[in-house]
Amino acid sequence: MNPAAVDLRVRLGRLELEHPLVDASGTFDLVETARRSRGDYVAAFPYAAYVPKTVTLDAREGGPPPRVTETPCGMINAIGLENPGVAAFLEGLSTIVGLRRPVIVSVGGNATQEYADVVRRVETALGEGARRFPDVAGYELNVSCPNVPGGLAIGVDPQLTAEVTRAARAATGRLLLVKLTPNVTDVRPVARAAVEAGADGLSLVNTFRAMVLDRSSLRPFLGNSTGGLSGPAIKPIALRMVAEVAEALPGVPLVGMGGIMTGVDALEFIACGATAVAVGMANFTGLEAPRRILDGLRAECAARGFARVTDARGVALARGA
Amino acid sequence: MTAAARSPHPRRARPERGEQWAETSRCRVVAARRFGAFTALELLAPEIAAVAWPGQFVMVKVPGSGFLLRRPFSVFTARGDRLGLLIEARGPGSERLADAQVGEALDLAGPLGAGFPLEGVRTALLVGGGIGCAPLQILTDALAGRGVPVMAAFGFRDGRQARVAAAFDIERLWVATEDGSVGRRGMVSDLLAALDAPPSATVFCCGPAAMIAAVQRWAAGAGLRGYASLEAHMACGVGACHGCVVATKRGALRVCSEGPVFALDEVVIP
Numbered sequence: 001m002n003p004a005a006v007d008l009r010v011r012l013g014r015l016e017l018e019h020p021l022v023d024a025s026g027t028f029d030l031v032e033t034a035r036r037s038r039g040d041y042v043a044a045f046p047y048a049a050y051v052p053k054t055v056t057l058d059a060r061e062g063g064p065p066p067r068v069t070e071t072p073c074g075m076i077n078a079i080g081l082e083n084p085g086v087a088a089f090l091e092g093l094s095t096i097v098g099l100r101r102p103v104i105v106s107v108g109g110n111a112t113q114e115y116a117d118v119v120r121r122v123e124t125a126l127g128e129g130a131r132r133f134p135d136v137a138g139y140e141l142n143v144s145c146p147n148v149p150g151g152l153a154i155g156v157d158p159q160l161t162a163e164v165t166r167a168a169r170a171a172t173g174r175l176l177l178v179k180l181t182p183n184v185t186d187v188r189p190v191a192r193a194a195v196e197a198g199a200d201g202l203s204l205v206n207t208f209r210a211m212v213l214d215r216s217s218l219r220p221f222l223g224n225s226t227g228g229l230s231g232p233a234i235k236p237i238a239l240r241m242v243a244e245v246a247e248a249l250p251g252v253p254l255v256g257m258g259g260i261m262t263g264v265d266a267l268e269f270i271a272c273g274a275t276a277v278a279v280g281m282a283n284f285t286g287l288e289a290p291r292r293i294l295d296g297l298r299a300e301c302a303a304r305g306f307a308r309v310t311d312a313r314g315v316a317l318a319r320g321a
Numbered sequence: 322m323t324a325a326a327r328s329p330h331p332r333r334a335r336p337e338r339g340e341q342w343a344e345t346s347r348c349r350v351v352a353a354r355r356f357g358a359f360t361a362l363e364l365l366a367p368e369i370a371a372v373a374w375p376g377q378f379v380m381v382k383v384p385g386s387g388f389l390l391r392r393p394f395s396v397f398t399a400r401g402d403r404l405g406l407l408i409e410a411r412g413p414g415s416e417r418l419a420d421a422q423v424g425e426a427l428d429l430a431g432p433l434g435a436g437f438p439l440e441g442v443r444t445a446l447l448v449g450g451g452i453g454c455a456p457l458q459i460l461t462d463a464l465a466g467r468g469v470p471v472m473a474a475f476g477f478r479d480g481r482q483a484r485v486a487a488a489f490d491i492e493r494l495w496v497a498t499e500d501g502s503v504g505r506r507g508m509v510s511d512l513l514a515a516l517d518a519p520p521s522a523t524v525f526c527c528g529p530a531a532m533i534a535a536v537q538r539w540a541a542g543a544g545l546r547g548y549a550s551l552e553a554h555m556a557c558g559v560g561a562c563h564g565c566v567v568a569t570k571r572g573a574l575r576v577c578s579e580g581p582v583f584a585l586d587e588v589v590i591p
Contacts, residue, residue, distance in 0.1 A: 032560030032578060036343035036433065053563070061573055068556040068564030070390045070414070075556060082563045082573070231389060261389075284390055284556045286345045286382065286430060 003302040008294075008309045010048075012253045012276050013200035015102060015137050015175050017048040020270060020309055021294055024257050024280030025106035025142065025179070026053045026079065030099065031092050033287065042098040046290040049101050050134075051278065052089070054108040054142045057117050059085035063147060064223030069212060074231025074259065075281055076212050078147040078224035081108050086121045094131040102137030104177065107168070110150055112160060115141055116167035123172055138175025140255075141168055141199075144206035146183060146228045155181040155206075158193035169198030177255060179203040180245075182234075187241050188248045201253035203278065204245060205238045231281040235259035239272050239316075246273020247317055261285070263296020270309060271316040338582070339374025339436040343559050345382075350425045351403065357484035359452070360408045360419040367402035369431055375439070375460035376550050376582040379406070379431030380558040383414040384421075392418065393555050393577070395456040395527070396432060397488075404429075407455040407488065433558055434581045437525055437548050439463060446518045446545070447473035447491075448536050450509055450528025451482060454489070456550055460525055461491050472516060476509025476532065510535035513543075523547050524585060534590040547585040551576050 008019035030050055034041045062082025069076060083089065093103065105122055109115045119139055126136055143155035143164055154160040165178055178194035180187055182205035191202055207228025212221045220226070238258025246254060256274030260266050261282045269277045282289040297309070306312045352363035369379065373396045380391035392414050398405030410419040421427065437460055445464050447457045454475050464471050472493040477483040480502030486494065496504030497512045505512055509532060518524075524547025526536045533549050540547055553565035553576040560578030567576055568589040574580060 026563075027557070027561060029559070029561035033343055036341040036559055038342060038344055053561070062563060062566065065566055065568075066554045067566065068390075068562065069554050070388070073389070075390060077556065077562070077564060079563045082566070281389065281556075284558075284562065286391070286428065287343045287559075288345055 001302040001305055001307065003298040005307070006298045006301045006309065007307060008298060010275050010310060012255070013175050015049070017276060019048045019294060020276045020297070021047055021266065021290060022049045022104070022255065022276055022278050023047050023051050023283060023290070024278040025051045025140065027280040027283040029053065030096055034096065040098065042096050043100060045099055045101055046294065047101065048276070049104050049137065050099060051104045051106055051140060053083055054081055054106040054145065055083050055086050055089040055118060056081060056108045057086055057114050057121070059083065059088065066221060066223055069221060071212055071229065072233065074229055074233035076210055076222065076227040076229050077207070078222045078227035080147045080224060081145055081151070086118050090122065090125045093133055097132045097134055099134035102135045104138050104140050104175065105136060106140045106142050108142045108145060112154065112163045112167055115164050116171045119168050119171040136174070138177065139168065139172060140177040140179050140203055141165065142179050142206070144179050144181030146181070146207055146209045146226070147224055152181055152183055155190065156184050158189045161190050162193040162197035165194045165197035165199050175200050177201045177203050179206055181206045182237060182241055183209050188244055191245045191249060195249060195252055201255065201275070202245060203255040203257065205234070205241050205258050208234055208237070230259065232259040232261055235265065239268060242269055242274055243272040243317055246314060260293065263293055263298070263300045266293055266297045267300045267312055270312045271314070273314045273317055275313065337440065338438055339377045339432055339434070340372040341433050342369070342372070343430055343433070345428050345430045347426050348404065348429050350421050350423050350427065353421055353423055354488065356488050357481040358409055359485040359488070360421070361397065361488045362406045362408060362421055364404045364406070364427065364429070365402060366404035366429060369429060370399040370402055370404045373399040373404065373432040373459065374436035375463045376436030376456050377432035377434050378581060379404070379429045380433065381406070381418060382428035383417050384425070384427065385417060388414050388417070390556055391430065391558060393558055395550070396459050397455045398458050398462065400462070407452065407485070409452040430558065434577055435579065437550070437582050439467065442469050442523045443521045444470045444519055444523070446516065446522045446524050447471060448509055448513065448524060448526035448528070449473070450476045450532040451478065453528030453532070453552070454485065456527050457525065458489050458491070472518070474509050474512040474516060476512070476528070477503070508532070508535065510539055513539050518543070518545065520544060526550070526585065530590050533588060537585055537588065537590070540585055548582050549585045549588050550581045551583065551588065552581070
């Protein structure tokens with residue numbers, strides 16, 4: 001089969017995506033990349049949707065350095081949700097009106113109400129019409145940051161996750177995703193709680209709590225002591241969790257992620273039931289990563305005779321999805 | 322022809338502290354010279370070399386399947402179509418790059434970061450510690466091109482590390498080693514008082530945090546202003562991940578994006 005003939009379009013809830021690849025929150029900054037690009041990178045943005053770094057109501061300084069390092073087959077980070085706050089975020093967003101892709105705003109917070117407050121602030125700015133924005137199609141609630149005090153408190157608790165989701169649901173009619181943490185014994189109760197509270201879909205997984213030592217001092221390397229592990233090292237665990245949720249909640253659109261570096265990695269998440277997939281660490285290997293993974297996905301589909309990428313969805317599952 | 326005229330960005334004004342390019346180019350190693358613990362690589366990189374500004378860096382992909390994150394390296398030289406990098410083998414990634422062979426191709430993204438401001442510099446005092454000396458050669462070349470007199474003080478741990486001084490082409494260069502095996506015994510900051518820098522001198526420094534702090538104290542005492550280029554562990558190198566922040570008087574700033582060059586007196590060393 002000719003790879004160019006593969007239909008890569010997917011439907012994430014009410015959102016039509018040109019192909020299944022999005023960027024994982026916190027790994028790609030369109031404003032910064034456009035500043036450093038030879039062409040018009042905003043117009044040529046390769047992902048099917050843009051998920052910016054998590055934004056909170058007020059600015060956050062983040063955690064102490066060092067914040068990142070490579071680990072065997074992966075990396076660890078403890079950024080601590082550094083961000084300029086929702087007002088400055090909206091300012092930045094208004095500079096990329098040339099973006100032809102939908103934006104999914106990643107929202108963070110401490111209290112359950114703070115998430116809804118951020119959503120309301122974005123909705124108000126969009127409704128005012130005072131500034132122009134790219135197409136904000138929805139939100140991803142980050143209830144799973146392992147690197148801020150209490151960051152995991154919501155995401156490991158089905159009831160709190162439901163509360164956050166319900167409050168955000170009340171604040172917007174746009175697509176609402178909830179990003180799940182893998183730092184739980186069973187991810188399914190939290191997944192179910194989010195969907196029952198009004199989430200249109202789920203993103204999984206965020207990073208795994210982990211630790212790296214400085215080899216000479218034998219003290220924790222990261223300023224925050226612990227961090228979140230990501231990259232190819234976590235892919236097999238992430239695939240298992242995506243498959244579990246896909247089997248438990250058939251029909252709920254999933255954004256799968258965890259160490260996707262190649263087209264076949266992306267296809268594996270789709271085979272485990274994901275509708276879309278998010279690319280994280282691979283963005284740090286070079287600007288060409290999204291295009292390379294997308295071309296790879298197309299070729300891998302063609303090689304297996306999938307005329308549509310959706311034909312591959314759930315083939316790894318016991319009963320399909 | 323100026324770098325600006327060669328630049329493929331006619332739509333953008335040339336930034337005072339260097340153009341930044343996130344795209345990856347494949348660059349062939351044309352020379353690799355070993356200096357003790359360091360390797361000076363010369364790469365055929367006409368596009369990067371044409372616009373590289375002193376103080377900027379490149380992200381280098383480590384060949385082989387065992388490495389994922391790219392490593393940041395200061396631009397050491399940019400002469401004609403050649404880009405020079407100075408590599409110190411510190412971990413498995415830099416060890417592999419220090420071992421790069423002539424003819425091998427490496428993936429580079431850059432130049433990146435905001436370089437040293439050169440406008441208005443009348444005379445320059447360059448201070449480097451260890452691998453932190455790397456950006457001071459391209460800086461010397463640029464200052465020489467502007468007719469600015471340069472004096473430089475480099476500090477190394479020992480004689481083996483100090484062998485890298487031979488990779489530099491700086492006329493007025495003083496060296497200190499902690500073990501006294503080459504040059505003056507002691508820290509590079511001990512050299513500074515002896516150099517008798519004119520009050521109009523601008524200080525440019527790059528090296529370990531303790532050295533930056535010592536240079537800060539000395540410069541404040543001598544009434545000199547200047548710049549410090551900082552290093553940090555990076556993931557993206559292009560301002561996205563916020564992994565490389567350092568403390569400054571303006572708050573936590575990204576080394577890759579707001580830096581790596583900061584005003585000397587705004588850097589806060591913990």
